[in-house]
Amino acid sequence: MTALIERIRTIVGPAGLVTSEPELLPYATDWRKRYVGRPVAVVKPSTTEEVARIVRVCAETRIAIVPQGGNTGLCGGATPDASGSQLILNLSRMNRIREIDSRNNTMTVEAGCVLANLQRAAADAERLFPLSLAAEGSCEIGGNLSTNAGGVAVLRYGNARELVLGLEVVLPSGETWNGLRGLRKDNTGYDLNQLFIGAEGTLGVITAAVLKLFPLPRSRATAVVAVQSPAKALALLEHALRACGERLTAFELFSEFCLSLVLKHFRDAAAPLPERYSHYVLLELSDSQPGDAVRVLAESMLASALEKELIIDAALAQSESQAGVFWKLRELISEAQAHEGPNIKHDVSLPISRISEFIAMTDAELARAFPGIRMVVFGHLGDGNLHYNVSPPEGVAADSFMRELAAVNRIVHDAVARSGGSISAEHGLGQLKRDEIRRYKSPLELELMRRVKAALDPLGIMNPGKVI
């Protein structure tokens, strides 16, 4: 290992190498602190050429590589195992925006660019880069693409996968594939970009990407709406899509229990409506046109929803800052739940038409198995994506509840499978769900994935133990 480290040091210099135990720890620990790995070192290259040279050394010496960006993933996909033999390849120093081509509506960026910086750079060029998610202040675009990140703007703009025109990838052989084409149409063979997006670093290392930019929204309307049930929320979604079409940018659901946790743990937070209701929808319309039209549309859409008894009450934000307050309620749910104590998280997706039935069925099944259990249900309803989280019954010790993790997961994930859903909507598999997925994917689909893996990474050095 010493020889390996010396070879790598000659590639990246002392500034690009971390080897001391205490310095390694943050890189070796995942965001939720569920996994702590033991890497041989962390290498931080600053150019694609350095990445390629490192991978060649690893291929030659059969050292496993764990690609890492902002290390904000929720499934342990960027955390090495405990063997002490895996190398973390952290892309954070590759953080240049290589080009913004505003007429082509594209930007070419390196993997280590922090997402929020890309949003800002796009805005400076009077464009929108729409990917937006909780970790945007520290997650990096290479990780976003490797996990096909979702977030709050998928309803309008799609997942990370749909925001990419081209990639640069260092392959497991150490060769560099330059697919940095800024083309909206290119039908010249298999779409290799799509293979690497969402592969969680198991097929190669994404080092740069050409991203799509969009016209900047210049007006917005944000509302919190009270609904009687998830079923009513879904009827509202249909109503809003019909009334507002392409303007509907976000459609988020959260339950009264979610709101109560936020209000309990954050003194500054205030309930959005004078009374409390069973469920809430946070929705947002946006438009490239400036002016009041989008607000007027939101008002009329909500008025007719009230008339049709789809909703019980609604508050339309009167200012950007009130819109921010509404969004904060939604964004603080995860943290509030963490303050409340350990809980069991699920990131699931379902056909939108089956969500209501899924929630009712799964709530009932969990309540039967674990009386008093508390569901913290929220998520990107417009995308069919629920964060169906579960907190212990009041008074039950966290420890004893967390011992039921596998049993709770089994109930939730089996229900997801029965409803034609996915057990990982936007977070990926990583190491957290790598075994779990085998229960839900057909052997044939797993076999196809294994063949793709073997075709691209025959030595098996790219992020082993993840995904497949």
Added chain:
Amino acid sequence: MTALIERIRTIVGPAGLVTSEPELLPYATDWRKRYVGRPVAVVKPSTTEEVARIVRVCAETRIAIVPQGGNTGLCGGATPDASGSQLILNLSRMNRIREIDSRNNTMTVEAGCVLANLQRAAADAERLFPLSLAAEGSCEIGGNLSTNAGGVAVLRYGNARELVLGLEVVLPSGETWNGLRGLRKDNTGYDLNQLFIGAEGTLGVITAAVLKLFPLPRSRATAVVAVQSPAKALALLEHALRACGERLTAFELFSEFCLSLVLKHFRDAAAPLPERYSHYVLLELSDSQPGDAVRVLAESMLASALEKELIIDAALAQSESQAGVFWKLRELISEAQAHEGPNIKHDVSLPISRISEFIAMTDAELARAFPGIRMVVFGHLGDGNLHYNVSPPEGVAADSFMRELAAVNRIVHDAVARSGGSISAEHGLGQLKRDEIRRYKSPLELELMRRVKAALDPLGIMNPGKVI
């Protein structure tokens, strides 16, 4: 071969098998009549199970399969070779819409559904299926997906690739992969859908798909605009995107020569503006809102474009029927050019920022090499996609001009490559560009494609001689 045909007949029955020479001919001939193959037979299964059984027989007997839909492809991708040993697998009888889930905004359809029928079925459910292209009355969705079709709505809704949530595919082994999930988010491993989309039937046979549906547009504004040059058209594109954002649905360019060919060969056609100009843009705005707002917006956008001297004149359609007349001018270009005589077609894409320079450079280079040559330049400018076609100089016999095909292609495609473009934007490679692409793709990229092909089709029975 007789034994093979008998085995296949027992699978599909007599109604599913074509073996007589005259009946085989239309299936064996491509749309542009450039390729005429000699198939052993045409088999027309009516269920996925029949497809699977046919493929198993072929895998066992090493018979090559040429999947075929509406047979409207422009690159010979669905035409067998002349060996007499390849089997055409025509999906036209698999034409059921299995489900429309309007709340999930999806429809599950079989490969043989004609595109226009799917558009209508979506409209009947008050939804939009946006894929739209010249051949929509006879092309089939399986072919559209296998070639990742483009068309006139890509600017707003994306290519076929972006309209798919899930696939059902019969693999080269005869096993059936059921990936028919109607999920907007699903991060559980490699995205196999994307591998089969655009693979032109070389990795498996797409038998069904879950397609995305969108809110129905309820107002529209269509205009033909005169511009001085492609550069001005591009400036108008930027202006229109800024002013109209998500409402810009189509942005098509055509030159005066294109218009003159349409007027010459179609008596009913009329010039859209009182005078004639160098280039025209056909643009369309659409909105899910009914009413006049989108027309008013189009008027103000065009007025400010006139003021900024981006455009010279504009005609905004006063009715749906006038909009249809404008579209017809654009749609008749290919046919008008065919009436004019043989020509050399190119389906290229470029970064939008480089299109103007590309046209100027390539026009000049072709004029130097072939004095008097006439460029028929039109296409989906909003997507960076040009149909950069070339007609012989006036008075030059078609035959002698067509002998220059390779030299003309070389000039055009080399210029595309220098500008960072693609030599097949929306038509695919098929057999037409299978060899040509080797000049423009890196050996590494070709090697990756070959590895994917070998991993999924180790026997090489799926549409050999196409793509790779």
